[in-house]
Amino acid sequence: xxxxxxxxxxxxxxxxxxxxxxxxxxxxxxxxxxxxxxxxxxxxxxxxxxxxxxxxxxxxxxxxxxxxxxxxxxxxxxxxxxxxxxxxxxxxxxxxxxxxxxxxxxxxxxxxxxxxxxxxxxxxxxxxxxxxxxxxxxxxxxxxxx
Numbered sequence: 001x002x003x004x005x006x007x008x009x010x011x012x013x014x015x016x017x018x019x020x021x022x023x024x025x026x027x028x029x030x031x032x033x034x035x036x037x038x039x040x041x042x043x044x045x046x047x048x049x050x051x052x053x054x055x056x057x058x059x060x061x062x063x064x065x066x067x068x069x070x071x072x073x074x075x076x077x078x079x080x081x082x083x084x085x086x087x088x089x090x091x092x093x094x095x096x097x098x099x100x101x102x103x104x105x106x107x108x109x110x111x112x113x114x115x116x117x118x119x120x121x122x123x124x125x126x127x128x129x130x131x132x133x134x135x136x137x138x139x140x141x142x143x144x145x146x
Contacts, residue, residue: 002043005045005073006047006048007046007047007067007068007120007122008047008062009047009048009050009120010049010051010120012031012033012047012048012049015035015047015118018090018118019045019047022086022087022090022092022124023077023083024039024079024086025038025044026039032049033048034052035047035048044075050062066121067122068121068123071122071123072123073118073124074127075125075126076111076127076129076130077126077127077128080112080127083126084098084114084126087116087126092117092118093116094114094117095115095116096113096114098112098113100112100133101113109127109130111130111131111133112127112132113125113126113127113128
């Protein structure tokens with residue numbers, strides 16, 4: 001199974017450029033109505049215009065805000081430090097600055113995170129791979145076949 005999140009936006013092309021700049025991903029579709037963003041040949045995010053209903057009808061109501069209330073667009077990213085640098089250069093709004101999860105001690109994913117807000121108001125979390133933060137604790141290995 002592989003998640004394929006889709007968010008709605010009023011400007012698919014500008015939102016696509018924003019995510020491509022932040023995540024270092026590529027357009028795999030393009031256009032003003034729908035976009036597929038890929039990294040390493042795998043779909044990571046879909047963008048859909050609020051007003052385009054294609055064959056399925058409207059996906060959401062742009063009048064209901066905040067967009068994505070209670071949902072985080074969470075990306076584990078290998079080049080975490082570079083992505084933080086890109087976010088800074090882009091002037092991205094920071095919701096929670098760079099921090100370790102957990103803040104101290106062992107347990108948890110032992111990775112770095114930064115929480116950002118995209119141009120549409122969605123919260124985006126960038127996280128380094130589990131076990132890559134300071135400290136010696138590492139997540140337990142998954143048993144074979146799981």
